[in-house]
Amino acid sequence: MRVSHLLLVTLREVPAEAEIASHQLLLRGGYIRRVGLGIYAYLPLMWKVIQRITAIVREELNATGAQETLLPQLHPAELWQRSGRWQSYTAGEGIMFHLEDRQGRKLGLGPTHEEIITNLAKELLQSYRQLPINLYQVQTKFRDEVRPRFGLMRGREFIMKDAYSFHSTEADLQSTYLEMDRAYRRIFERCGLATVPVDADNGTIGGAASQEFMVTAEAGEDLILLSDDGSYAANQEKAMSIAADAIPLEGSALQLISTPGETSIEALCHSHNWHPSQLVKVLLLIAHLGNKVEQPLLVSLRGDQELNNVKLMNSVSYLTEQEVLDCHPIGPEDLDRQGVSTIPFGFVGPDLDDALLSSARSWTKRFLRLIDCTAATMDRMICGANQLNYHRFCVSWNDLGGIPNSLDLRKARAGEACVHNPKACLIQKRGIEVGHIFQLGQKYSGAMESRFTNEAGKTEHFWMGCYGIGISRLAQAAVEQNHDDAGICWPEAIAPYEAIVVIANMRDRIQVDLGELIYGQLLNAGVDALLDDRKERAGVKFKDADLIGIPWRIVVGRGAGDSMVELVRRADRDVQNLPHADALAELLSELRP
Ligand code: ATP
Ligand code: MG
Numbered sequence: 001m002r003v004s005h006l007l008l009v010t011l012r013e014v015p016a017e018a019e020i021a022s023h024q025l026l027l028r029g030g031y032i033r034r035v036g037l038g039i040y041a042y043l044p045l046m047w048k049v050i051q052r053i054t055a056i057v058r059e060e061l062n063a064t065g066a067q068e069t070l071l072p073q074l075h076p077a078e079l080w081q082r083s084g085r086w087q088s089y090t091a092g093e094g095i096m097f098h099l100e101d102r103q104g105r106k107l108g109l110g111p112t113h114e115e116i117i118t119n120l121a122k123e124l125l126q127s128y129r130q131l132p133i134n135l136y137q138v139q140t141k142f143r144d145e146v147r148p149r150f151g152l153m154r155g156r157e158f159i160m161k162d163a164y165s166f167h168s169t170e171a172d173l174q175s176t177y178l179e180m181d182r183a184y185r186r187i188f189e190r191c192g193l194a195t196v197p198v199d200a201d202n203g204t205i206g207g208a209a210s211q212e213f214m215v216t217a218e219a220g221e222d223l224i225l226l227s228d229d230g231s232y233a234a235n236q237e238k239a240m241s242i243a244a245d246a247i248p249l250e251g252s253a254l255q256l257i258s259t260p261g262e263t264s265i266e267a268l269c270h271s272h273n274w275h276p277s278q279l280v281k282v283l284l285l286i287a288h289l290g291n292k293v294e295q296p297l298l299v300s301l302r303g304d305q306e307l308n309n310v311k312l313m314n315s316v317s318y319l320t321e322q323e324v325l326d327c328h329p330i331g332p333e334d335l336d337r338q339g340v341s342t343i344p345f346g347f348v349g350p351d352l353d354d355a356l357l358s359s360a361r362s363w364t365k366r367f368l369r370l371i372d373c374t375a376a377t378m379d380r381m382i383c384g385a386n387q388l389n390y391h392r393f394c395v396s397w398n399d400l401g402g403i404p405n406s407l408d409l410r411k412a413r414a415g416e417a418c419v420h421n422p423k424a425c426l427i428q429k430r431g432i433e434v435g436h437i438f439q440l441g442q443k444y445s446g447a448m449e450s451r452f453t454n455e456a457g458k459t460e461h462f463w464m465g466c467y468g469i470g471i472s473r474l475a476q477a478a479v480e481q482n483h484d485d486a487g488i489c490w491p492e493a494i495a496p497y498e499a500i501v502v503i504a505n506m507r508d509r510i511q512v513d514l515g516e517l518i519y520g521q522l523l524n525a526g527v528d529a530l531l532d533d534r535k536e537r538a539g540v541k542f543k544d545a546d547l548i549g550i551p552w553r554i555v556v557g558r559g560a561g562d563s564m565v566e567l568v569r570r571a572d573r574d575v576q577n578l579p580h581a582d583a584l585a586e587l588l589s590e591l592r593p
Contacts, residue, residue, distance in 0.1 A: 003532040020219040022479035023151035038148025038156030048496035066134040077106035079115040109142035122450035128168040136163035152476040159471040167463040192491020199234035210438040214431030215477040229424040237310040241412035246277035263346025279303030280383040284330040290323030298367040302374040305410040347384040376406035440464040488549030500530040500550040504538040504557035515556040
């Protein structure tokens with residue numbers, strides 16, 4: 001491809017809309033263009049990157065026996081109602097774009113495809129003899145993200161590879177899950193990405209086991225915790241650890257202590273010389289459940305711990321046997337709306353009286369009480385007295401009426417000991433989730449009555465797995481992991497072109513002839529090459545070549561009269577001055593070892 005014909009518009013300035021390096025470089029390098037919030041055009045260079053990634057994904061998945069398909073993006077609401085997800089995906093902070101057709105029928109734009117595929121399986125697969133089967137597609141997904149940002153990292157329209165497998169037994173599902181794990185590792189490695197597989201929360205998709213693949217990068221939105229012995233890694237949403245021991249409380253008699261205006265752990269510790277691990281803090285939250293119930297929560301945590309909202313939602317879901325749509329802290333305005341005015345914020349204890357909720361308009365009139373294990377194991381503690389400006393000192397759980405639900409609700413943190421090996425310690429990194437594999441089990445096949453006949457002649461729900469890769473996010477994550485001050489340094493396997501021949505001075509006939517000769521030879525050798533034949537200054541061309549990040553560059557400049565050229569490796573700017581035939585031979589041996 002001749003750069004003079006390529007749609008290549010590079011920018012010198014950093015666009016104001018872009019905060020992170022990869023987003024800035026893709027905009028500046030003319031790879032993508034913003035069309036609207038979370039909506040991007042993939043320009044020709046980007047589309048080549050996407051296609052190269054997709055080709056690797058296809059090769060590796062086809063090698064496992066998975067079959068490619070293409071499912072619709074318009075999803076009839078009825079299918080999502082049958083799985084029970086229509087409400088949570090369309091109401092409140094639900095991420096499904098949805099619409100009505102001219103007859104008033106409701107439709108959603110596919111954010112994921114479990115419903116469509118589970119229904120197809122129900123219609124097409126009758127017998128265990130047809131199993132296992134693994135279907136995948138590469139397609140645009142739509143999600144009305146709460147915070148679209150960072151370019152392709154979190155778009156509202158993005159390209160995903162999603163696969164769904166169907167099995168007659170759980171053991172067979174597990175074996176395909178492991179095979180997909182291995183295929184994913186090969187895919188990311190071939191794309192030139194350093195990824196870390198981590199234990200992940202199953203979220204609203206549900207199921208038994210799941211693992212995410214994280215590209216480690218400072219700009220990552222996920223926090224991951226890894227053990228320093230290398231044998232454990234988890235998303236913080238899911239991570240477990242052993243908390244530091246609490247500092248025992250001196251004293252034996254329960255006392256009421258005046259704590260005027262001391263509504264935070266810091267203020268209390270500061271005035272009374274207490275340690276945060278001697279206190280219990282009580283958080284008030286409201287959970288919106290799938291059955292429309294609004295459930296007030298009273299969550300007790302040790303004063304030095306933080307609440308993990310994902311663990312909380314999972315626990316509430318487990319205790320109520322309902323899907324939890326969201327959980328958020330109760331503020332004074334919520335109380336006003338409910339007509340509940342008597343809660344002594346900042347002085348609440350775990351035994352706050354349910355009677356306070358008696359006037360609530362739409363909330364359930366009883367707290368669901370949850371206690372984190374680190375709080376539940378405290379002998380004596382300090383907690384709010386349920387009256388303004390007072391705390392209780394040296395209280396036991398017996399004094400508070402016992403421990404209702406002791407659960408793991410806290411955030412694991414870097415520096416804490418690991419559960420699998422208390423001698424190992426957690427360290428933290430930031431990560432970009434590029435892939436996710438799940439064992440769904442029978443969650444969707446059960447909800448949608450999708451069955452097959454097993455060997456014994458009985459009907460049974462399919463065992464299912466699902467496996468996603470964010471193709472467009474992966475492309476940008478590769479830039480986040482591979483760039484320098486001057487621009488992108490694409491890994492060879494996914495670069496839009498393998499090499500670029502830059503003719504420094506288009507007015508010099510000798511340079512032009514040699515540049516054309518080398519370009520022709522590269523194409524003949526099957527190298528996907530660019531020829532920068534623009535009538536621009538050499539400096540502009542070099543800057544652009546650095547910015548767009550083609551892995552290899554051959555510069556045809558003043559040495560052309562002696563057949564000498566420069567061979568430059570973009571990643572480390574290693575420069576070799578070589579006769580042109582040697583440069584070509586060297587490049588080919590690098591590209592096709
Ligand atoms: P996240 O936690 O980042 O919102 P998710 O867990 O909801 O993602 P999945 O449903 O697991 O995403 O989707 C599979 C893959 O699709 C993810 O691993 C990610 O790489 C990609 N992906 C998800 N949401 C987006 C998005 N808004 N923009 C680009 N890629 C995305
Ligand atoms: Mg995910």
